[in-house]
Amino acid sequence: MSRIGAEPAPRLDAVVPSVRGGEIVWDAEPIPGAMALLAGRRPCVLVPGEEVLATAVDLPLASHRQRLDAVGFAVEGILAQPLAQVHVALGPQIAPKRYLAVMTAHETMAEWTRLLKAAGLPQARLLPDFLALPSVIEGGWTVFVEGGRAVVRRADLSGFSTRLSTLPAAWRLAGCPPIASCGEPLEALFLASRVEIATPLVADPVAAEFTLGQGVYATSAFQGSGVLGRAGWICALGLAALGIINVADTLALKRLASDRREAAQAEISRVAPGTNPADDIEVQLGRILPDSEGERTGRFLPLFAAVAEALEAEAGGIVVESLTYDAGDGQLGFEVAAESLAALQRIEATLTNAGLAASSGVATAESGGAKVRIVIEDTRGAAGS
Numbered sequence: 011m012s013r014i015g016a017e018p019a020p021r022l023d024a025v026v027p028s029v030r031g032g033e034i035v036w037d038a039e040p041i042p043g044a045m046a047l048l049a050g051r052r053p054c055v056l057v058p059g060e061e062v063l064a065t066a067v068d069l070p071l072a073s074h075r076q077r078l079d080a081v082g083f084a085v086e087g088i089l090a091q092p093l094a095q096v097h098v099a100l101g102p103q104i105a106p107k108r109y110l111a112v113m114t115a116h117e118t119m120a121e122w123t124r125l126l127k128a129a130g131l132p133q134a135r136l137l138p139d140f141l142a143l144p145s146v147i148e149g150g151w152t153v154f155v156e157g158g159r160a161v162v163r164r165a166d167l168s169g170f171s172t173r174l175s176t177l178p179a180a181w182r183l184a185g186c187p188p189i190a191s192c193g194e195p196l197e198a199l200f201l202a203s204r205v206e207i208a209t210p211l212v213a214d215p216v217a218a219e220f221t222l223g224q225g226v227y228a229t230s231a232f233q234g235s236g237v238l239g240r241a242g243w244i245c246a247l248g249l250a251a252l253g254i255i256n257v258a259d260t261l262a263l264k265r266l267a268s269d270r271r272e273a274a275q276a277e278i279s280r281v282a283p284g285t286n287p288a289d290d291i292e293v294q295l296g297r298i299l300p301d302s303e304g305e306r307t308g309r310f311l312p313l314f315a316a317v318a319e320a321l322e323a324e325a326g327g328i329v330v331e332s333l334t335y336d337a338g339d340g341q342l343g344f345e346v347a348a349e350s351l352a353a354l355q356r357i358e359a360t361l362t363n364a365g366l367a368a369s370s371g372v373a374t375a376e377s378g379g380a381k382v383r384i385v386i387e388d389t390r391g392a393a394g395s
Contacts, residue, residue: 059171140169320364
């Protein structure tokens with residue numbers, strides 16, 4: 011074993027570094043099966059489970075981006091400090107619409123990030139040590155005991171690390187689940203539930219991909235590799251080329267739209283010679299068509315544009331799931347989802363402040379989000395303008 015600053019770091023394909031006592035320690039295998047985490051993947055640094063909190067949360071949301079935005083609110087109720095002081099990492103799906111969430115203080119993450127940089131491992135994954143143990147018993151615990159310390163992996167893929175003296179109380183509080191032991195012999199209290207497991211342990215797919223380094227702490231495997239760095243530049247150049255193609259496509263579409271507009275203007279001038287070509291085509295059509303038809307075709311787009319403009323500032327935090335329009339009543343209705351009931355109230359206030367006649371139904375809240383149906387009445391259209 012060697013410590014940073016004392017000897018050169020060993021080969022990363024032969025050891026699994028871990029954070030202990032404020033520094034990185036290099037072990038051949040700090041936890042049984044940990045070597046399996048190295049095969050063909052980014053370097054992995056184990057961090058003490060005492061510094062993190064892991065739990066399973068329900069996130070019935072459609073996209074990964076929505077789950078990232080909502081996971082912090084899903085765990086806020088179990089935190090002992092304000093959410094703004096806590097880093098929340100979204101883990102893999104462990105059941106339908108159920109995900110692992112791992113939390114630690116921003117202060118702790120900043121210190122771990124500093125240690126990685128000092129050790130020349132800025133691209134390494136940060137993995138809580140209990141996730142290096144597999145879950146091998148249905149409904150049970152996997153327990154590794156060494157030097158008065160216990161590392162526990164639960165059946166739901168969460169876990170914790172603690173002093174061995176507190177393990178019996180935690181075990182009883184959890185309902186005395188069966189235990190698979192892979193470390194020092196456990197106390198007699200656990201013998202009835204103890205199950206010996208073979209080593210080496212099989213690599214766990216959860217641990218194989220998870221890292222605490224997400225959000226502002228995210229790192230890339232491109233760092234520290236000249237070959238991969240060049241590959242990154244190639245990808246960047248490819249994306250730039252795609253951007254140029256997209257710009258060219260946009261200009262072509264604008265030219266096509268201009269040609270179509272000129273053709274439409276020529277047809278309007280042929281049918282109604284008295285129209286003013288300087289006016290908007292929609293305005294010219296409104297004058298040509300019968301009043302009832304003009305009212306029916308001309309009210310939706312201005313109302314929709316007004317709503318879209320009012321919600322532009324909120325666009326990143328909401329999802330419009332359905333949209334309806336009643337031409338007879340001049341009402342635009344839509345069902346909107348946001349991260350909380352407070353966000354829905356803010357959206358309705360934004361619409362009202364924009365001069366729109368907005369009314370909402372009964373909001374519903376689920377784990378990780380809230381929904382409500384909002385109806386906008388076109389008071390200007392109703393007045394005949």
